[in-house]
Amino acid sequence: MTPPVIACCSTSSSKGSGRPVVRPARLVAALAFCVIAAGCLPELPGPKNPELVKPPPPPTDIRKTPHTFALGLITNRRVRTLSLEVFNTGRIRTRGEVVSALKSYHAKVRLDIPVFLVRHPEQGILLFGTGLSPDRARWEQHAWDPLLPKSFVYGQKKGSDIVAQLAAAGISSATVRWVILPFLSPETAGMVDAFPEAAVAVSEREWEWARSRQKPGVEQPLSPEVLEGDIRLKLQDISNAPGFGPFENGLDLFADGSVYLVGLPGRTPGNMGLWLNLDNGPVLLTGGAAYVIDNYLDLALPIKERIGDLEEFWRSLHIIQSAQRDVPQLIVFPGNDLTPLKLFKRADIRKISAR
Known part of the structure; x- marks a missing residue:
């Protein structure tokens, strides 16, 4: 039959x-x-994904945090007040395994695209990242990306870009005094030229690396060649700054003990993190050093394609872990995961919701 x-x-x-x-x-x-x-x-047994990364041996030369470090965070801060506001400017859709070995390939995850606003009593408003632009030409994304299993697919609701959200909160883009870019990508630098009065801080290493990747004759919206004429660039060399806790270097940006630039390479060579000594305790913004909390809490690595240099990425995760261990009150925000907002409630950290 x-x-x-x-x-x-x-x-x-x-x-x-x-x-x-x-x-x-x-x-x-x-x-x-x-x-x-x-x-x-449901996930079925099968051969191991070749894109998964085998963790290297733990680094043995992480800088030892001085016993007086936590106390020094308080005594060295010379500002009246410092607070943090958190905006979300879009979403990234991808498969869980792409950003964390603890997540399933079949899990569909939505990553955040945050912008962090710091209110400094003397320096004014500082932004860490500028989020996704409403101009899709700046997303550097192809029509077929949603069909590729390892791709990042950007999404943004109308009025969710940082300029629109700041305006809704009564903040003009012209009042922003500093923009710090952890690394150069559509999700961090998408609207960097929308702040004409701001000094734009980027690490020298990141800037030169991005310049070396420019393709002759191909105009890229967020390339150094295009941006140089549109922003007030202030390149930062943190390699000569003194040690800061477990970090090899920590640059005291305003020389008042409130805001420190720290090197956390791996996703890109020049990724910078931002350490903030807020009113109720310290906060670390990792930038590209971590996608989600799994990365540093459980040392769960993303796939190969999402890591620039494995040894540096791995080392940065261990440094973040060491900072959390040595300073228990530290709150860490990874680059694309705002879960800490749900886990910790503090008066000096506020989430601003798009209207």
Whole structure:
């Protein structure tokens, strides 16, 4: 007996022939459904994903945090008050395994694209990152990216860009005095030229690395070649700054013990983190050193494609872990995960919701 055939799309008979005709539109819809449904299937045993990264040995030369470090954070701060406000300017859709080995390949995750606003009593408003631009040409994304399993797919609701959200909060972009870019990408530098009065801090190492990757004759919206004429660039060399806790270097940006630039390379060579000595305790913004909290809490690595230099990325995660261990009151915000906002409630940290 011939086994029955189960069709995945409906058919109709052509006039006079009696033969079934598959409608192309329905066939495409059925195939799309099958592809989407496949991502919802339970994970089955199979060969290990070759993109997963084997962790290197733990680094043995992480700088030892001085016993007086935590006390020094208080005594060395010479500002009246310092607070943090958190905005979310969009979402990144990807598969869980792409950003953390603890997550399933079949898990669909939505990452945050935050912008952090610091209110400094003397220096005014400082932004860490500028988030995603409403101009999709700056997303550096292709139409076929949603079909690729390892891609980042950006998304943004109307009015969610940082300029619109600041305006809704009564803050003009012209009043922003500093913009610190942890690394150069559409999610961190998408609107950097929207702040004409701001000094833009980028690490020298990051800037030169981005310049070396420019393709001759190809205009890239966020390349150093394009940005140089549009921003007040202040390149930062933190390599000669003194040690700061477990960090090899910590640059006291305003020389008042409130804001420190720290080197956390790995995702890119020049990624900078930002250490803030807020009113109720310290905060570390990791930038590209971590995607999600799994990365530094459990040392769960992303896939190869999402790591620039494995040894540096791994080392940076251990430095973050060491900082958390040595300063228990420290709150760490990874680059694309605002979960800490739900875990910790402090008066000096506020989330601002888009209207």
